[in-house]
Amino acid sequence: MCIRDRPSACYVIRMETPDQPLQLDGRALATRIRDDYAPRVAALRESGRRPRLVALRVGEDAATKAYLRGQQRGAEKWGIEYDIQTLPASTNERGIRKAIRALNADPEVTGIMLALPLPAGIGARALQREIDPHKDVEGVHPENLGGCLYGRYGLLPCTALAVMALLESSGIELQGKQAVVVGHSEIVGKPVALLLLAQDATTTVCHKFTGNLAEHTRTADVLVVAVGKAGLITADMVKPGAYVVDVGINAVTGDDGKHKIVGDTDYDGVAPVCAAITPVPGGVGPVTVAILMRNTVLATEGMPPLDDPGQLPLFTA
Numbered sequence: 001m002c003i004r005d006r007p008s009a010c011y012v013i014r015m016e017t018p019d020q021p022l023q024l025d026g027r028a029l030a031t032r033i034r035d036d037y038a039p040r041v042a043a044l045r046e047s048g049r050r051p052r053l054v055a056l057r058v059g060e061d062a063a064t065k066a067y068l069r070g071q072q073r074g075a076e077k078w079g080i081e082y083d084i085q086t087l088p089a090s091t092n093e094r095g096i097r098k099a100i101r102a103l104n105a106d107p108e109v110t111g112i113m114l115a116l117p118l119p120a121g122i123g124a125r126a127l128q129r130e131i132d133p134h135k136d137v138e139g140v141h142p143e144n145l146g147g148c149l150y151g152r153y154g155l156l157p158c159t160a161l162a163v164m165a166l167l168e169s170s171g172i173e174l175q176g177k178q179a180v181v182v183g184h185s186e187i188v189g190k191p192v193a194l195l196l197l198a199q200d201a202t203t204t205v206c207h208k209f210t211g212n213l214a215e216h217t218r219t220a221d222v223l224v225v226a227v228g229k230a231g232l233i234t235a236d237m238v239k240p241g242a243y244v245v246d247v248g249i250n251a252v253t254g255d256d257g258k259h260k261i262v263g264d265t266d267y268d269g270v271a272p273v274c275a276a277i278t279p280v281p282g283g284v285g286p287v288t289v290a291i292l293m294r295n296t297v298l299a300t301e302g303m304p305p306l307d308d309p310g311q312l313p314l315f316t317a
C-alpha cells in the first residue's frame with residue numbers, strides 16, 4: 001500500500017516533509033485503545049466487578065519500581081485499580097509461589113503480573129505457570145502463550161500484541177509480506193513471529209547466532225527489532241519502504257552528556273529510508289501499557305483463556 005493511500009484511521013504523525021516516513025505514534029494509539037475500552041470499564045464498574053490489577057515484585061529494584069509506576073499511571077487513566085505488592089528480596093521461590101496462590105484465590109483481584117527480574121537463582125517460568133491463566137494479564141502462562149500459535153488475540157504477551165496493533169494502525173496489509181523479527185525472546189520475539197505468521201506474512205526470525213543479520217533485515221517489508229542493543233539496525237540494513245517497529249529500550253548517554261532512551265535502530269539514519277517507523281520513546285511502550293490494561297478488562301469480563309475476542313482489526317477504526 002502506498003503511504004498516501006493509508007486509511008484515515010492510521011495513528012500517525014506526518015513529519016515535516018512529505019517524503020519523510022510516517023511516525024507510528026504509540027501515545028495516540030494507546031489513547032485510542034483506552035477510549036475504545038472505556039465503555040467496557042464503566043460497565044464492569046457499574047456491575048460491581050471492578051478491574052483490579054496487582055503487580056507482584058520481589059525486592060526493591062529501582063528500574064522495576066519506575067516501570068511499575070508508569071503502569072500505575074496508565075491504570076489510573078483507565079479507571080483500573082492497580083496495586084503493587086512488594087515481597088522482600090530474600091523471599092524464596094516457595095514464598096513467591098504462596099503469594100501468587102493468594103492472589104489467584106482473591107476474588108477482588110482480576111489481573112496479576114509478576115514483575116521481572118526476580119532475585120538471582122529464581123526462575124521465572126515455573127512461577128509464571130503458577131498464575132491463574134484467567135488472571136494472567138501479561139500473557140506469560142503457557143495456556144495463554146499458546147494463543148499465539150492459533151493467532152488469537154486473547155490474553156497474549158502485551159508487547160507482542162502492541163507490535164501487531166501498531167502495524168495494524170499503519171494500514172499495512174501483512175498477507176504475503178516478508179517480515180523479519182530480530183530477537184527471539186519468549187515474551188517478545190517469538191510471540192510476534194507467530195502472530196505475523198498467523199497474518200500470513202512470510203516470517204524470518206533472527207537472533208544472536210544469525211550469521212549475517214543485514215542479509216535478512218534487508219529483505220524485510222516489515223522489520224520488528226526486539227534485542228536491547230542501541231544502534232543495532234542501521235540504514236544500510238533496511239529495505240527502502242519498510243515498516244519498522246522498534247521494541248528496544250536502551251539508556252545511553254547523548255553527545256550532550258545527558259542520559260536518554262533510544263531503541264535498537266539508529267532512528268535518524270533509518271527513518272528516511274523506511275515508509276513508517278515507531279519512535280523510542282513514544283512507540284511500542286505506551287501501547288504495551290494500553291494492552292496490559294485491555295487484557296485486564298478482558299480478564300475481569302471473564303474471558304476464558306484461548307477464547308478469541310476477534311481477529312484483525314484489533315481495534316475499532
Ligand code: NAP
Nearest residue numbers: 159183184185188207208226227228247248249284285288
Ligand atoms: P531479551 O529476553 O534479552 O531478548 C533479546 C533477544 O535478542 C534474544 O533473543 C537474543 O538472542 C537476541 N539478540 C541478542 N543480541 C543479538 C544480536 N546481536 N543480533 C540479533 N539478536 C540478538 O529481551 P526482550 O525481553 O525480548 O526485550 C528486547 C528489548 O525490548 C529490550 O531492550 C527490552 O527493554 C525491550 N522491551 C520493550 C518493551 C516495551 O514495552 N517497549 C517491552 C518488552 C521489552 P539470544 O536469546 O540468542 O541471546
